[in-house]
Amino acid sequence: xxxxxxxxxxxxxxxxxxxxxxxxxxxxxxxxxxxxxxxxxxxxxxxxxxxxxxxxxxxxxxxxxxxxxxxxxxxxxxxxxxxxxxxxxxxxxxxxxxxxxxxxxxxxxxxxxxxxxxxxxxxxxxxxxxxxxxxxxxxxxxxxxxxxxxxxxxxxxxxxxxxxxxxxxxxxx
Amino acid sequence: xxxxxxxxxxxxxxxxxxxxxxxxxxxxxxxxxxxxxxxxxxxxxxxxxxxxxxxxxxxxxxxxxxxxxxxxxxxxxxxxxxxxxxxxxxxxxxxxxxxxxxxxxxxxxxxxxxxxxxxxxxxxxxxxxxxxxxxxxxxxxxxxxxxxxxxxxxxxxxxxxxxxxxxxxxxxxxxxxxxxxxxxxxxxxxxxxxxxxxxxxxxxxxxxxxxxxxxxxxxxxxxxxxxxxxxxxxxxxxxxxxxxxxxxxxxxxxxxxxxxxxxxxxxxxxxxxxxxxxxxxxxxxxxxxxxxxxxxxxxxxxxxxxxxxxxxxxxxxxxxxxxxxxxxxxxxxxxxxxxxxxxxxxxxxxxxxxxxxxxxxxxxxxxxxxxxxxxxxxxxxxxxxxxxxxxxxxxxxxxxxxxxxxxxxxxxxxxxxxxxxxxxxxxxxxxxxxxxxxxxxxxxxxxxxxxxxxxxxxxxxxxxxxxxxxxxxxxxxxxxxxxxxxxxxxxxxx
Numbered sequence: 001x002x003x004x005x006x007x008x009x010x011x012x013x014x015x016x017x018x019x020x021x022x023x024x025x026x027x028x029x030x031x032x033x034x035x036x037x038x039x040x041x042x043x044x045x046x047x048x049x050x051x052x053x054x055x056x057x058x059x060x061x062x063x064x065x066x067x068x069x070x071x072x073x074x075x076x077x078x079x080x081x082x083x084x085x086x087x088x089x090x091x092x093x094x095x096x097x098x099x100x101x102x103x104x105x106x107x108x109x110x111x112x113x114x115x116x117x118x119x120x121x122x123x124x125x126x127x128x129x130x131x132x133x134x135x136x137x138x139x140x141x142x143x144x145x146x147x148x149x150x151x152x153x154x155x156x157x158x159x160x161x162x163x164x165x166x167x168x169x170x171x172x173x
Numbered sequence: 174x175x176x177x178x179x180x181x182x183x184x185x186x187x188x189x190x191x192x193x194x195x196x197x198x199x200x201x202x203x204x205x206x207x208x209x210x211x212x213x214x215x216x217x218x219x220x221x222x223x224x225x226x227x228x229x230x231x232x233x234x235x236x237x238x239x240x241x242x243x244x245x246x247x248x249x250x251x252x253x254x255x256x257x258x259x260x261x262x263x264x265x266x267x268x269x270x271x272x273x274x275x276x277x278x279x280x281x282x283x284x285x286x287x288x289x290x291x292x293x294x295x296x297x298x299x300x301x302x303x304x305x306x307x308x309x310x311x312x313x314x315x316x317x318x319x320x321x322x323x324x325x326x327x328x329x330x331x332x333x334x335x336x337x338x339x340x341x342x343x344x345x346x347x348x349x350x351x352x353x354x355x356x357x358x359x360x361x362x363x364x365x366x367x368x369x370x371x372x373x374x375x376x377x378x379x380x381x382x383x384x385x386x387x388x389x390x391x392x393x394x395x396x397x398x399x400x401x402x403x404x405x406x407x408x409x410x411x412x413x414x415x416x417x418x419x420x421x422x423x424x425x426x427x428x429x430x431x432x433x434x435x436x437x438x439x440x441x442x443x444x445x446x447x448x449x450x451x452x453x454x455x456x457x458x459x460x461x462x463x464x465x466x467x468x469x470x471x472x473x474x475x476x477x478x479x480x481x482x483x484x485x486x487x488x489x490x491x492x493x494x495x496x497x498x499x500x501x502x503x504x505x506x507x508x509x510x511x512x513x514x515x516x517x518x519x520x521x522x523x524x525x526x527x528x529x530x531x532x533x534x535x536x537x538x539x540x541x542x543x544x545x546x547x548x549x550x551x552x553x554x555x556x557x558x559x560x561x562x563x564x565x566x567x568x569x570x571x572x573x574x575x576x577x578x579x580x581x582x583x584x585x586x587x588x589x590x591x592x593x594x595x596x597x598x599x600x601x602x603x604x605x606x607x608x609x610x611x612x613x614x615x616x617x618x619x620x621x622x623x624x625x626x627x628x629x630x631x632x633x634x635x636x637x638x639x640x641x642x643x644x645x646x647x648x649x650x651x652x653x654x655x656x657x658x659x660x661x662x663x664x665x666x667x
Binding site: 021022025029036040041044045046047048052053055056058060061062064065066068069072073075076079097101102104105108109112113114116117121124125128129132133135136138143146147150151154155158162163164165166167 | 220338340344345351357358361362363364390394558561562563570579583598600608616619620623624628
């Protein structure tokens with residue numbers, strides 16, 4: 001019995017050699033909930049000088065939710081410690097991804113967030129579409145024409161058909 | 174009669190018919206593309222509705238919801254990839270049928286069963302929503318408080334594999350929902366002195382971030398999988414064959430209606446219950462799981478029977494039955510309407526115009542669904558490498574359109590990263606959204622009750638309606654704990 005237990009632990013160590021992801025997630029959430037409850041909530045939720053009932057406090061619901069997260073994260077941490085981790089087939093999909101692929105994705109997000117008003121909806125749409133097509137290693141030139149057509153069509157759809165204003169781009173004004 | 178003519182005047186507009194047709198079409202297309210979901214489509218369509226009339230806007234979203242429910246079954250049948258969790262049951266017999274070269278028969282069975290179930294569900298909605306709303310007129314803040322508590326128990330059913338993670342996500346959603354100025358005292362809560370956060374976290378960037386952006390990030394951080402080509406082949410469904418399934422379709426529709434009317438139970442359980450009932454009563458039960466069209470019909474009737482019925486608690490009580498109705502609830506609010514009994518009192522014409530549109534959507538589903546079967550390979554063969562940059566563009570334009578502010582784009586991307594982390598760590602995003610929506614309702618009714626009673630807690634137990642909801646809440650929690658316990662035992666046995 002003892003031998004089989006040792007074997008099992010060896011297999012677990014050899015196969016995985018890591019903590020259960022649930023424990024890591026639980027530990028991070030315990031930390032986040034702790035910071036929220038003991039620093040953020042008291043500092044960034046202002047209470048009025050007098051209240052009719054403690055449950056009417058602006059801090060009541062956020063703190064209740066914070067304690068819920070803290071206790072459940074602890075449960076998750078403990079649950080992860082008593083259960084061996086399992087590899088899933090999906091994990092293999094994320095191994096060995098070309099760096100350029102996700103760097104271009106992050107750059108796309110940054111362009112939309114930081115230069116949307118400067119480049120305009122059409123300008124940033126074209127730029128990001130080209131970057132993301134490059135990230136997918138698309139070679140056909142005709143596909144890159146779509147990177148121009150789609151932002152123009154979608155922008156016109158928003159602005160003229162649905163009356164939703166989008167920026168033209170301060171750089172082109 | 175005067176009201177009826179007002180309803181017709183409101184409903185009979187080209188815009189409404191176009192919205193239904195466009196909604197169902199988009200829903201079927203998105204549902205039929207593996208990896209894209211009806212939830213994502215509804216979230217992305219929300220910014221498009223800003224300039225629309227409320228009826229047109231809601232009909233567009235309902236159309237997407239219904240189209241998506243059917244569209245999910247197409248991939249389940251053809252490539253064994255359910256487009257929605259509810260379609261998982263459809264593949265049990267749908268995929269074996271496709272392998273036998275009877276894909277067209279399976280798809281037609283799914284379509285006709287979906288349309289019949291959808292129509293039955295819509296009729297149930299029209300009959301029951303008004304009655305329920307009439308009862309709900311007697312609710313005060315304490316009753317609403319318990320109703321929200323009962324609604325919060327739906328978090329357990331939308332938590333996916335881990336209830337603990339689902340509850341954590343709901344807690345985080347509640348915390349995010351409290352950002353902004355406090356409704357009673359006007360003090361700042363978690364705004365970090367940012368002007369953009371004073372008026373709460375915007376619903377649309379959060380929604381798009383949680384449900385659309387993670388798909389984009391997931392694609393660019395994963396290996397490119399070979400694109401699976403599909404084909405719709407074989408003989409079509411005959412009337413005699415469908416007639417043989419009708420009993421199961423009607424039974425499944427009624428199961429769907431009952432389950433859909435209870436918040437949080439969901440289309441997946443309705444599909445599986447309907448399927449098992451059909452199997453139990455069928456003379457061909459041995460053929461179930463090997464390619465039986467009655468199995469496809471029962472599963473689809475179960476999951477589409479839910480679609481109209483989930484709108485019953487939404488319209489009559491103002492509480493969402495699932496994630497998509499939670500988004501539709503947001504759409505009502507964006508258009509200045511609050512679902513619930515007051516909606517029936519103050520906007521009866523609008524409610525019945527919606528009912529007309531919802532009925533028409535079942536017919537539109539039949540037409541669009543038939544076309545989708547014919548042109549399916551064109552729809553599903555669009556590679557994600559072309560599709561996702563366009564999806565991202567819609568996300569960004571939609572988030573920006575809320576306040577014409579790039580802050581919302583940033584907010585959307587932050588929630589997108591959060592949604593991606595949720596995906597990677599097995600945390601369901603739906604409880605976060607439910608927490609975000611129900612959190613303020615919970616707080617609002619708790620505070621109102623305490624202000625009315627001047628702090629006396631006995632008001633929470635003041636009458637039979639409150640006790641009904643207390644009993645339902647406790648029963649729902651006990652049921653959830655039992656289900657969790659059983660699933661844990663099954664997992665450890667496996």
